[in-house]
Amino acid sequence: MPHPSGRPAGLTATDLVRAYALRDLSPVEVLHDVADVIRTREPEVNAFWRLDLEAAEAAARESEARWRRGDPAGPIDGVPVTIKENLGRAGVPMPAGNAGVEPVVPTRSSPVAERVEESGGVVLGSTVMPDWGMLSSGVSSLHGVTRSPWNPALTTGGSSSGAGAAAAGGYGPLHVGTDIGGSIRLPGTWLGLTTLKPSAGRVPLDTPYLGRAAGPMTRSARDAALLLSVISRPDPRDWTSLPPTDLGTVLPPEPLDVRGLRVGLHLDAGCGLALDAEVRCAVEAAANVFAEAGAEVVPLDPFMTPRMLRDLDEFWRVRSLNDFDALPPDARERVLPFIQRWVLAVRDVDGGSVLRDYASIMALQQATVAATEAFDLVLSPVAPVAAFPAEWPMPWGEDDLGMAHIGFTVPYNMSGQPAASVNCGFTADGRTIGLQVSGRRFDDVGVLRAVDWYEEHRGADATPVWPIPAAGENRG
Template sequence: MSALHDLSATELVAAYARRELSPVEVAQAVLAHIDHWEPHLGATWAMDPDGALAMARASEARWRRGEPAGSVDGVPTMLKENIATQGVPVPLGTAAIELVPAAADAPPAARLREAGAVFLGKTTMPDYGMLSSGLSSFHRLARNPWDLRLNPGGSSSGAGAGAAAGYGPLHLGTDIGGSVRLPASWCGIFTLKPSLGRIPIYPPYAGRVAGPMTRSVEDAALMMGVLSQPDDRDATRLPHDPTIAWTDLDRLDLKGLRLGLQLDAGWGMRVDPEVRDAVVAAARRFEAEGAIVEPLAPFMTREMADGMDRFWRMRSWLDISALPMARQQKVLPYIRQWVASGARLSAAEVFHGHSQMAAMRDAAVASTQRFDFVLSPTAPNVAFPAEWASPINDPERPFEHIAFTLPYNMSEQPAASINGGFTAAGLPIGLQIAGHRHDDLGVLRLARAWEQLRGPQRAWPQPPG
């Protein structure tokens, strides 16, 4: 058997049912593994070993009675720190926030707790989740386990790094422009940004979703069965559909499937040649299995990107400028520089910027309609220096790397990132798979098909020494 920290959630649950493993011994093993990694990785916050072991003991008792609470009972789980859990403060990655214990679990945390997940602690994020980086004014610098000199991405920084490093099989992140998919791409894991409303979340707002971050499609599907349960606190939630068989992943016929291949997003960073080659190679593998692959032209424009940038600068400037000056000064300097121009924007500029989110939605839906799914790079690049706030580290051009991920937040379509290969230097390359809105299961099934065509992953990184 593999080391306990390397076992998948599905393997663990099966072993618990056979009484071959105990949730307590698994939690102890994963916590010990985190202790070895964490001085190098900086992926966690608010670790709670005592609380985790208490949850594991309760799970062990349920398994002994043959009465598991749910499909992830006893599975070690980590949550991004902006997903509230009762009694734990929510710093939002920034030293500017006053630390007040959360009054209640957010919907995704509540569903996981009800299903018996063992909460080990929280994972880190950058200030306000506004960076695709592990850089934060509150948390330690998070690093990429494949190369500690490099960045794990963000804003679900610790979740991406922790999943790749074996901090338990189940991680939960959030995404409003690529924040689960970008760290998944750069850390070589799997994630699903679901359709808006598929996973209830609070507070909800345009484009914001929670998503599973795991080493395998199968584990993410297991999480989706839990996370998609209803919660009335989310006014944007989709109607709960109990007929969706989330773990029934092997029922997609690739023959005749219409796949769009997008290699140019229309704006942003140039796609690295190794990234492009990996995505093209994946498309050719699907084509060899009978899929019909056709190019998809860019559907986004620089006007859309810049408009959204102006809107978010204003929104963030309003939030930060409302803080007392002493707390404003604690915000990461890169973020302060980015939002500063928000003070000079006119109402017309902000309104036009907001309207570009709808323009993205309309363009994405219209352009992808004729395909069953769309393949693209998740990010145009691979992991960048750990100390940088973004791949080009320029607050005046903060979003050049999210051109492939952003439109699917605005269009509310599901989009996954799965490892598509490695560079010559051994860095992961993300393949993005996007589908029609509400077809989250279809995206999972195509990702599972790629997982099988791709073959086994190379060995996961291990802690130094």
């Protein structure tokens, strides 16, 4: 379906690939249109760490030649893509959003970047993140503030802040973020996107870590599935990566039949911030869409505890404190003040406490699997609140409330289960609200099929009309 802006930058990846095959559009035309959107919006949005339009032009011309020969390199040949800055690209410094860090410059690209390039994706550049990826906003000591294309006064969410802003703002249809507690899905909810934190090991990383995943950030489930089919190819550098599996390049054309699916409705995280009434109402309305189509929707009791969330937060603080202490004293002062305070709060935590934190994380993993195993899908909010001011590092501002906003998202990082976000409504003042759809581990396709089904049935009042400027419109 064409975007109301009437321009190629508003098209989905699946639409672009179809247009390339029919020769209705060329990758060069599309790149030029996306570059025009970037020039218009980027001074305000601030999504890129490195924008490489010259390299993208060369890649687009090579793709155009392959399509003319009828020999595309892969399923996303010619489609514009961005990659988060902590997913290495050869020769591009990796500062992790932090002004105190001496950036590593990789000599080889990460598995994600290599798979995108092998498939003909036109890489626009590397997108920004906040300091060490430990904030749920677009606030960075190095990059400044990244802002929502919907409303520059509002946050993008984080830590995949630049990827999320690029996706919502029309910087091409395909974007890759990373997620250790919600960093793909939180920008998803606060920007109206369709995203997926895949099953643990589904997308290979060159630095695997407990709970960490890379995944697609897009404007449709079919685009998310298309990108997942590319970046999920195994890589020997990730000793946790899953064996090869045939995910297909797109979701099946036949719609999902939700009749008889057992669906959990999870509205109380058991910890953290209270659930906002408007968010609750939108999620309940989404669950009712499934119920009216024949799914069995069953309330799911909280399975996470305040102690689990506290222990996980402490574990992460100690990890980042080690990184902080490794910096020279003058460099520590360049780290975002919020992060300085966050890590220094655990200066006196001992090794025994960290081991107890780890045991608590394992208990969370066990509790998540046990609570959700009986369900084909679990529906919940992504976050308990809607988007907040762009300048705030966290949903509550500068105060230290730990990780009080990730009670719905982080369980699935620890358990390794796939979890997606999809827009399910808007607040009275127009802010987007995300529905989280999670599934059993390894059932990434099942989760994406459910999201695809929901996108077709959610109705106009829950469907975003993306804030992509019309051609010639200057919104910068």
